[in-house]
Amino acid sequence: MRVFLVAGEPSGDRLGGALMEGLKTLDPDVEFDGVGGPLMQAQGLTSRFPMSELSVMGLVEVLPKFFHLKRRIAETAQAVLDTKPDVLITIDSPDFSLRVAKLVKASGDTRTVHYVAPSVWAWRPGRADKMAKVIDHVLALLPFEPPFMERAGMECDFVGHPVVNEPIASDQDISAFRAGYGLGDAPLLLALPGSRRGEVDRLAPVFGEALSLFLKDRPSMRVVVPAVAHMVDAVSEHIKNWPGTPVVVDPRKLPSDQAQAQKRAAFAAADLSLAASGTVSLELAAQATPMVIAYNLNWLTHQIAQRMVKLDTVTLVNLVSETRAVPECLLNDCRPEKIAAALAQVAENPDAQREAMTVTMERLGRGGEAPGLRAARAVLERMHA
Template structure:
């Protein structure tokens, strides 16, 4: 019997977990369940595809310079765990998904441990926005890049790294089966009552820094709008921390963990208060207007202000080259500021409609309507492995 292709997938954050699960599904569809097996590191979505992670990836969901320094010993311990997994399972290819800080070190360590192992990076560092030198660093560390942004390729071509633009899976998210009435029934809200979505992020540091300010904004909104329903879709990586914080809020909020209900909530939401990240693209696809907030460590933010080229951090706004969704960053992210921007949208249906239309136009500029990115990534990966196998046999 032919040995199945063994693919190692490594995702250290919730967004990467979703990408890994999508790629695993697409590879199984193309190759057959018996022809491919998966090992690696991931979260709940990859676990649903049979990938048993040796540790909770919440330990690696780190952002910020100071936070990264504090977490360095823990991250290096998890790096050793991942290397041990690779040594034990002997994969035919390793696909390292997003999470630059962890996965660049993992790529370098895997290269030393198993020099012949093909290494693939899925999601490029945003060299078009800041730190272009990372293109050269990645080219030295891996053999192939699956890119999700069209602006990536020229940078990596110059660095000598073969890459394929596969599209952004967030743009392919399908809300056609989402049922806003199901969400309203689940939380006991009538069809005409407004719903505020609160999405505080998927990293522990975001729950610590962003969620308290979001709470201040929601408290003000609830004081002036008694019929406002508050729904908090929680990422699996931080669900327990989110529930613990929401339990202490002086008003009722509904924490949603079920994936189908999360989709329902995005379609049902009147307005969303969202932490900057992949979720902003998903909200736009669901047709929900949003206000975006973010806060990181002061040192990290200071460096990013010096290095980051675009005028906005939200991909929608970068694509539109204007503030389609209002952004409140760092010290500008206050409860009052967020509340006023959110209230304006709750109270003005014309403003909501105009923002939804602009969000939709930005999605088109980002590449909405492309073939399924997970399928494109699977096709590109299989083709790459074929070329690598041919080159190895020729040698």
């Protein structure tokens, strides 16, 4: 079987890598083509171009790269049509992925699968109907998503999230991480300002000011900043004047499995975390790390989002656990003083989030079949139904 995959950012690469591993388990003769990052490449994909070119978020942020992205969309769709795979699997990054699927469907009958349901329960519900015109089958990460997709006319399976299948860092892993970075037994605060250039440029200065306020009364606390490979230099530049003698966790010189293990150890070692909104909240929950989520957007995207978002929370831990256990500082509340106050609140009672994090992991499939294998099984079963 030949599978063409397209992922556009680190979280999608993670999903794609787990799915590819599952497909190889069920069909050892499977062949891969497409676009992906280091985790997908470790499973045997030779990416047609660097995935980092697609890691753009926000309505306004896309504009400067519009023509380049348009060329990549056409190039990727043509590659699918030329190679005639048994299935095209697009992973998240809908602005890119669904345009590729549209061109493919317009010129052929390739089966299309999209991994990660659009958040129609949060905003722009009409996206499901538009997506149904070019996507045959959806793999959903969240248990409440299939009915939304099925109503629009697509097949949909809840397959869980790969984060629940990742190892939990051991005490030995944590000790090795601390020793490797010279952290001793100092209390640690994890700072995660994002994986895309635009959000890091936007959030890092705010995070730095918030940490200055929060750490005034906590001189012994150290700041640890795990960074994705293509953002290490940018993150390092931004945190030069941060308090807490920050340490950047750089994955570039490690094999992907060791880099992931080091990241898990950093998460588990932390007493507290401040993170951009996104999948990272699930990674923190998997390691039981208390968190504050903060996020803001480009001004124009911000104005549009304020009018379209339908929910009072965007944090996946809150949504899946049906709580509001994780404090958020979003949009107009993404200000240093608000973030510092939220960090102080969590530091005072770090156990307040434990139950919500445990429930989230259970509902996303912890203890069951690996989500990547479940996703692979769903792809194969629907193809052969």
